[in-house]
Amino acid sequence: MKKQKYSRVLFLCLLLCLTTATAAWAIVEPPPEVYVGDYADVLSAETEQLIIEENERLEALTGAQIVVATVDFLDGMEIEDYAYTVFNEWGIGDAEKNNGLLLLLVIGEENYWAMQGDGIYRALTSGMLDEYLFTYLEDDFAVGDYDAGVAKVFQAFVDWYDNYYQLNENTFPSNDVISGSNNYEENEDIDGGGLVTFIVFIVVLVIIISIIRRNKDRENRKNNSHNYPNNPNYPNSYPNMSGGSMNSGRTFRPYIYPRTSSKPRNTTRPQSKPASFGGGSSRGGGAGRSSAAGLGRSIGRSIGSSVGRSFGGGRSRGGGAGRR
Amino acid sequence: MKKGWLRDRKVAIVITIIIMILSTGFGAHRSLENRGEYAEWVFYHGSYGDGGGIQSELDTRAGLASNLLIVAGRYLDDEDEAVQRLKNAREALVQAEDIGEKYIANEELSQAADNLAQVLNACSLTENDRRYQRGIIVEMESANEIIGHDEYNTLANAYNRNVLGSFPANILKEIVGVEELETFN
Numbered sequence: 001m002k003k004q005k006y007s008r009v010l011f012l013c014l015l016l017c018l019t020t021a022t023a024a025w026a027i028v029e030p031p032p033e034v035y036v037g038d039y040a041d042v043l044s045a046e047t048e049q050l051i052i053e054e055n056e057r058l059e060a061l062t063g064a065q066i067v068v069a070t071v072d073f074l075d076g077m078e079i080e081d082y083a084y085t086v087f088n089e090w091g092i093g094d095a096e097k098n099n100g101l102l103l104l105l106v107i108g109e110e111n112y113w114a115m116q117g118d119g120i121y122r123a124l125t126s127g128m129l130d131e132y133l134f135t136y137l138e139d140d141f142a143v144g145d146y147d148a149g150v151a152k153v154f155q156a157f158v159d160w161y162d163n164y165y166q167l168n169e170n171t172f173p174s175n176d177v178i179s180g181s182n183n184y185e186e187n188e189d190i191d192g193g194g195l196v197t198f199i200v201f202i203v204v205l206v207i208i209i210s211i212i213r214r215n216k217d218r219e220n221r222k223n224n225s226h227n228y229p230n231n232p233n234y235p236n237s238y239p240n241m242s243g244g245s246m247n248s249g250r251t252f253r254p255y256i257y258p259r260t261s262s263k264p265r266n267t268t269r270p271q272s273k274p275a276s277f278g279g280g281s282s283r284g285g286g287a288g289r290s291s292a293a294g295l296g297r298s299i300g301r302s303i304g305s306s307v308g309r310s311f312g313g314g315r316s317r318g319g320g321a322g323r324r
Numbered sequence: 325m326k327k328g329w330l331r332d333r334k335v336a337i338v339i340t341i342i343i344m345i346l347s348t349g350f351g352a353h354r355s356l357e358n359r360g361e362y363a364e365w366v367f368y369h370g371s372y373g374d375g376g377g378i379q380s381e382l383d384t385r386a387g388l389a390s391n392l393l394i395v396a397g398r399y400l401d402d403e404d405e406a407v408q409r410l411k412n413a414r415e416a417l418v419q420a421e422d423i424g425e426k427y428i429a430n431e432e433l434s435q436a437a438d439n440l441a442q443v444l445n446a447c448s449l450t451e452n453d454r455r456y457q458r459g460i461i462v463e464m465e466s467a468n469e470i471i472g473h474d475e476y477n478t479l480a481n482a483y484n485r486n487v488l489g490s491f492p493a494n495i496l497k498e499i500v501g502v503e504e505l506e507t508f509n
Contacts, residue, residue: 126466127459197351204340318473319466
């Protein structure tokens with residue numbers, strides 16, 4: 001019976017692993033060279049070298065990365081979704097500036113897509129991407145000369161970056177850096193309702209206690225009325241140790257402790273720092289958030305480090321342009 | 325007389341019960357609504373607080389629709405059905421107040437824009453205008469794709485399921501009038 005249960009559990013685990021592993025196979029691993037992943041084997045060594053050299057220059061100056069990836073098929077995924085996943089899982093571009101660009105060619109499906117990073121999507125709009133692709137890539141792609149098309153469009157993208165960052169003139173433009181932090185400040189009174197409830201509860205408690213005490217006092221006074229002098233039921237006085245009478249004409253009343261303040265205690269919570277969301281996740285980019293299925297998937301950074309390069313951790317919010 | 329009434333134990337108990345009920349209701353309402361506030365904030369401000377939420381993309385799409393109408397105006401009458409349809413769809417999106425309305429208006433905007441683009445394809449557009457038309461459609465589709473990746477729906481569903489759907493919130497929400505968040509779909 002136990003064996004049956006155990007094997008059932010094991011079977012379910014294997015099934016789960018298989019499901020997740022299948023999903024992992026759809027998204028290619030980050031390429032060792034970082035900047036170019038020619039999984040469909042359509043690019044020449046010269047084009048790959050051009051891509052690597054220009055990227056090294058760009059990244060050193062601006063943190064930008066223009067990654068070119070070629071695959072054969074998407075295993076049923078939509079090309080935009082695939083590009084979005086690749087972009088954010090690999091973490092293309094600088095983590096703070098989010099200025100990466102992905103050019104994805106899907107040879108077996110005769111399709112391509114370009115997606116820009118979050119930090120430049122207003123400067124390099126999807127419409128502009130579409131124009132670049134149509135002008136520099138489409139004609140060669142349509143006749144199967146993928147290498148020539150990639151080389152032309154890649155160079156056009158490099159020229160755009162050079163112009164955007166004014167690299168030719170050796171000046172440093174003021175870029176709008178999109179902060180990775182979420183400016184949402186949690187309302188410190190987020191449990192304002194709870195605080196009010198607590199205060200009301202304290203007030204009510206104090207009222208109840210005071211009513212009970214008043215009633216007790218009243219009862220005590222009733223019961224202890226015979227303690228007062230001139231009362232016929234004045235109790236016998238007890239002799240003190242020195243032989244005299246303790247009372248000696250003085251009245252004994254219980255000591256009445258001063259009442260505590262009825263003001264509620266200060267229950268305001270100390271001001272905590274505004275919550276900041278996204279800092280870690282945006283910096284992590286694909287690497288930090290590579291929680292997608294993948295048995296033993298290695299992360300871009302760990303692979304890239306062996307050749308001194310790595311993805312920058314940038315992110316994209318999607319969109320882009322392709323062969324519509 | 326008044327003093328005696330306030331000192332009455334029964335009156336105190338009744339007052340206590342009333343205050344407890346009211347404060348529970350008030351507190352529950354505030355607390356539940358506050359929990360849903362972040363999801364709504366993301367809709368308008370984006371996950372990273374950079375104004376890149378769904379609302380921003382909807383505004384972009386409305387703007388792009390205006391641009392397309394300008395291009396169309398050079399080739400089609402103002403009374404043209406396709407032109408009117410896009411105008412109305414754009415207006416509806418701009419006027420939409422709640423999230424459900426925005427979604428419906430956005431869907432209609434997509435269809436109206438595609439329809440107008442098809443009509444324009446049959447016209448003899450200049451090279452510039454053809455480039456403009458294509459670019460605008462690409463941008464509108466791109467904005468829709470960005471909307472599709474936004475995490476608002478995930479947050480709203482999580483709030484509806486995990487906060488309002490669990491005990492005792494699932495009972496309290498009916499009493500104190502807290503509604504589920506609308507999702508953008």
